[in-house]
Amino acid sequence: MWQKISQSLQLLSQSHCVICDVLGQGALCDVCRQSIGKPKHSCRICGQAIIGNSSDNRCKTCMQSPPAYESLYYIGAYDEVLSSLIIKAKVGKQLSAVIALRSLVDDFISTDNCDTDNHNNGYRWAEQFADYHLLPMPIPRSRLMQRGFNLPLLLAKRLSVQCHSFNYHLPIVPQHCITQPFFVKKQSKLNRQQRLKNQHYYQINHKLSHKLPKKIVIIDDVVTTGTTVGQLAKFLRGQGVQRLSVWVMARGIIGKF
Numbered sequence: 001m002w003q004k005i006s007q008s009l010q011l012l013s014q015s016h017c018v019i020c021d022v023l024g025q026g027a028l029c030d031v032c033r034q035s036i037g038k039p040k041h042s043c044r045i046c047g048q049a050i051i052g053n054s055s056d057n058r059c060k061t062c063m064q065s066p067p068a069y070e071s072l073y074y075i076g077a078y079d080e081v082l083s084s085l086i087i088k089a090k091v092g093k094q095l096s097a098v099i100a101l102r103s104l105v106d107d108f109i110s111t112d113n114c115d116t117d118n119h120n121n122g123y124r125w126a127e128q129f130a131d132y133h134l135l136p137m138p139i140p141r142s143r144l145m146q147r148g149f150n151l152p153l154l155l156a157k158r159l160s161v162q163c164h165s166f167n168y169h170l171p172i173v174p175q176h177c178i179t180q181p182f183f184v185k186k187q188s189k190l191n192r193q194q195r196l197k198n199q200h201y202y203q204i205n206h207k208l209s210h211k212l213p214k215k216i217v218i219i220d221d222v223v224t225t226g227t228t229v230g231q232l233a234k235f236l237r238g239q240g241v242q243r244l245s246v247w248v249m250a251r252g253i254i255g256k257f
């Protein structure tokens, strides 16, 4: 898939921005790229915007009941540009949108600016998680067949390749190692209350000889309420995973920033 994308890159450098249609800056123009934002102060665990005072950089939710993962890194808020790119890639299967997302992953890894509060330090991210495995969010087979394309896996592969170029080897947990045996309703079609009740069930595929690694970064395209990723993290803890982090393209942010 990435090879196919690379072949199309040159062609796309003369093409229109996926979002605003401006010509000549590749799949994502500078203005759209720079409009991807993040809150100035975010929770050091879940990445949510912190409103008001927080002495140890944790949001109220994480102080009251912390998730099963230790940290969540993301490229930007799930706002206009990122939501549009992800929908165009996932639903519209637009290659140019996938290329734009890939370039954002590349930017993330090659950026060496230490800005821990904003979780915007990709090179250091690679260093920090150098002994972790990447686990693309499991997708039920029925949904994969319907979609024909696995965005979390593509993102994980790109992250792994980019980290490798900095001599950090972050392997990907074999596909179908963890499965979702039951069909669950799409989170995006539910409200917050329904989402909390909409339980995801995961299973270890014992047919595979591969043992689950002790340190895992879950990779996904979007986290909105965090319910789905929280349930997977809880399951992984139950399976003996000792260190857990999350990396996503976009995170739903409450309020304006």
Ligand SMILES: [Zn+2]
Pocket (backbone or CB within 6 Å): 017, 018, 019, 020, 021, 022, 028, 029, 030, 031, 032, 033
């Ligand atoms: Zn644009």
Ligand SMILES: [Zn+2]
Pocket (backbone or CB within 6 Å): 043, 044, 045, 046, 047, 048, 058, 059, 060, 061, 062, 063
């Ligand atoms: Zn939090």
